[in-house]
Structures are given as C-alpha cells and as structure tokens.
C-alpha cells in the first residue's frame with residue numbers, strides 16, 4: 001500500500017491484519033475491520049492550510065483515505081456539501097444556532113455516495129469483479145452507480161417495500177436488482193449465501209472496511225467548514241450507524257494529527273424511528289449491543305435497520321460522547337419535512353426530518369441547552385422519496401381563471 005494506511009484492525013478484539021488482501025471481517029471473531037493509518041506520518045505530510053489548494057471534494061483528505069492510485073479513483077464529482085444555517089426553522093424550534101449539513105447534493109442524492117465512491121475505488125484496486133450488497137435502498141443505488149462507473153458488476157438485494165423511485169434508480173445504473181419480503185436483514189441473509197457460494201465481494205455495511213472510510217469524510221468536511229471547532233451537538237439519523245461511527249473515527253484521527261483540540265468532543269445523537277428503534281432500546285437499557293427489532297416499520301427506509309452489525313460501536317460512541325439516542329414517529333417526520341420545506345426551501349428526506357425532529361424534542365426537554373450549537377445531518381434529498389412528498393395540493397385552474405388574490 002502506498003497510501004498512509006498501514007493495516008486493518010478488528011473493532012472487537014483489536015487484532016491486526018494486512019491491508020492488501022480481500023479480507024472482509026475479522027477471521028477470529030467476525031468483528032468489523034477498521035482501516036488504521038500512520039498518523040504520525042500524516043501529521044508530518046499534511047497541514048490544514050494545504051486543503052484550500054485541493055479539489056473541493058472528499059478526495060482532498062487523501063492522506064486519510066485508503067486508496068493507492070489517485071489516477072484510478074472512481075468518482076462522479078462529489079462536491080463538498082453545504083453547511084447551511086437554518087435561522088427560520090431554528091427560531092421556530094428554539095434552536096438559535098442550528099445548521100443543516102445537506103448531503104442531498106451528492107451523486108445519487110444521498111451521503112451513501114461517499115461510502116460507495118471510496119468502497120468501489122478500493123474494490124477496483126483489489127481486483128473485485130462482482131459486488132453484492134443488501135440495502136434498505138440508497139446504498140444499493142449508490143453502489144450501483146459507482147459500480148457502473150468502474151465497470152464492476154453489482155448485484156443488489158432489497159426489501160420489496162423499498163421506495164419505487166430508489167428501486168428504479170438502482171436498476172437504471174444497470175445493477176441486477178432483487179426484491180425480497182422482509183427487511184434489510186432478510187436481504188442480508190440472501191447476499192451472505194450468494195457471496196459464499198458464488199465468490200462475490202460482500203459489500204454489506206461493515207463487512208468491508210472501506211465504505212466507512214468514505215463516510216467519515218462527512219466529519220472532515222464539517223470540521224473544516226467550522227474552522228476546526230466542532231459543534232456542541234451532532235444529530236444523525238441512524239440505521240446501520242456507519243455515518244456516526246465514521247465521524248467518530250474521523251474526529252479521533254483529526255485529534256491525533258492535531259487538527260482539532262483533544263477536548264473538542266461533540267455529543268452525538270442517534271435519531272431513529274419509533275417503528276424501528278433498536279439502538280434507542282439498547283441505549284436506554286444500558287446494553288452494549290442491540291436486539292433485532294421485530295417487524296421494523298417506517299417510511300424512512302434508510303433507517304429501517306433491525307440490527308446493525310456495528311451497533312456496539314454506535315452505542316460506544318454515544319456513551320463516550322455523553323450523547324443520547326431517541327426515536328420519533330413517522331408523523332413527526334412528515335410534519336418536519338413539510339415545515340423545513342416551507343420555511344427553509346430544503347427538501348429533506350424522512351431520515352433527515354427525523355434528525356431535525358429529534359433535535360426539536362431534545363431542545364424542548366432541555367437536553368440541548370440555550371444557545372448550544374447544533375448540526376443536523378440531512379442525509380439525502382427528499383426527491384428520493386417522491387411517493388411520500390406532500391405539500392399543499394395543487395389546484396386546477398379553469399380556462400380564463402386566475403390564481404387567488
């Protein structure tokens with residue numbers, strides 16, 4: 001490996017493994033593997049000031065990403081996503097220092113593009129020819145798009161309740177799409193068997209170590225946009241939890257290379273849906289792992305994950321950061337989508353709406369204090385959920401008639 005990545009480390013037992021292999025999880029205990037870097041060398045090689053001269057995309061953090069050849073990255077032009085202040089909605093919710101990091105502008109319309117860009121780049125370097133993954137929807141679309149770009153075959157298995165727009169989008173990138181009854185857990189079981197029998201590369205969440213490396217760049221961008229001073233609270237809609245774990249890991253790396261202060265530790269909030277809240281339940285009961293949520297139900301497909309492989313890492317990040325987990329109802333999400341659309345002109349996805357609704361609740365009950373700075377992640381564009389959008393109904397205009405005065 002010519003990059004600054006040195007090895008893979010098991011997130012459970014801490015064992016080290018070589019990085020230039022196709023190894024996907026720990027051979028000893030099955031734990032997710034995390035990429036480790038020579039942070040001392042990174043510290044010497046890279047200064048914050050250098051970033052300004054680099055491309056405005058996630059690849060600017062290349063010393064902290066696991067790829068070898070900058071000429072061969074698989075990219076669809078990922079922009080730095082905007083960190084928008086949200087004064088009108090902030091006034092409404094009594095959150096005067098509220099900002100939204102809007103991931104809906106990435107290719108395929110969600111932050112899943114980050115994980116797919118880095119994950120597919122690495123799969124290509126490792127010589128993978130077929131990628132298979134289960135998905136609640138958006139990861140399938142993202143991996144299908146980047147797979148097409150790289151010329152790698154992609155097989156996607158999704159719940160048959162996945163929003164139609166996302167199913168069709170995924171197929172439009174040429175992926176082979178299969179629908180199964182049940183949740184992403186049932187899709188995962190199919191992929192696991194298929195990968196074992198057919199020798200495919202299993203790109204399930206945390207079963208390959210590189211997707212999380214892409215997702216952690218959300219945290220790098222946020223830190224850079226805030227001039228290396230993190231907010232008091234970060235609210236993240238949590239399904240598999242990779243975005244949250246990724247930011248947690250990314251912030252630790254930034255502390256290690258001296259770019260943010262050692263005591264700069266935002267409280268993480270994991271927002272879930274009341275119809276699928278395994279992390280909330282585990283957090284509240286003091287458990288270190290979650291129990292599979294029976295019959296998960298929410299229209300926020302991205303957070304309909306009954307049991308996350310990295311649940312123990314999410315729970316650790318929440319506790320170590322003095323954070324919290326809480327759930328909101330689908331109705332609260334719908335109301336928030338509409339409120340944010342009409343007050344801010346942002347078409348947030350249901351998952352992003354869940355995060356904003358969670359922030360509002362935490363402010364109401366005082367967990368978020370006066371004047372604390374809060375960043376909420378809108379993880380995708382509301383357009384991906386076109387079937388669920390609901391504004392004021394359009395009115396028919398008869399010939400010769402005018403709109404109301």
Ligand SMILES: *Cc1c(COP(=O)(O)O)cnc(C)c1O
Pocket residue numbers: 110112138139237238239240241242243244302303349351352379380
């Ligand atoms: C996947 C997804 C999530 C959940 O992301 P994790 O990092 O896996 O917890 C949230 N929102 C949207 C729109 C998603 O597609």
